[in-house]
Amino acid sequence: MRELLEKIEARQTAARDEAGRLHEQIAHLTDQLARAERVLERLQITRETLLELAGEDDRTSGPLPSAYRQILTLFENADDGLHARDVCRALDLGAEPRHTEGTRAKLKRLVSRGVLIEPEPGLFAMPHQ
The missing domain is CATH 1.10.10.10 (Winged helix-like DNA-binding domain superfamily/Winged helix DNA-binding domain)
Known part of the structure; x- marks a missing residue:
């Protein structure tokens, strides 16, 4: 019986360690995702501004x-x-x-x-x- 409890405890420790590693990966990926989303947002704003400016053309030729x-x-x-x-x-x-x-x-x-x-x-x- 003692051997069985030790095996269960070893598996629990391994599962806790794996869960900890996965939490760290999730935190890292969440940071990467947030950075990528900020870049996408800036690019979208840049694109919209470019289209607005292109639509305005210049004052002599109009939109x-x-x-x-x-x-x-x-x-x-x-x-x-x-x-x-x-x-x-x-x-x-x-x-x-x-x-x-x-x-x-x-x-x-x-x-x-x-x-x-x-x-x-x-x-x-x-x-x-």
Whole structure:
């Protein structure tokens, strides 16, 4: 009987030690999660500010036309970037070359203004992606 109680006590000690280690890991992961969430929040605020500034354009040319605002809205939810053809499809503009080339020109203008980037030829994305 004594041996059984010693085995139970040994298992309890091991379980307590494991629980302690897990609590430490949880505390560490909670800190990491809080830091990551703060970074995400700052990035979201930065993105919103960038979109507001892009929408304001400058005082001489006024706010961005609605077509540009629609394009920027698409990029808010695009994780991997978009091609001009993808933008045309998403906005239901048609797939003819005149539509994709017009859209590509708008995307290039947004790149030249620093609102979008072109990480590879023909692929457009928000700057922090």
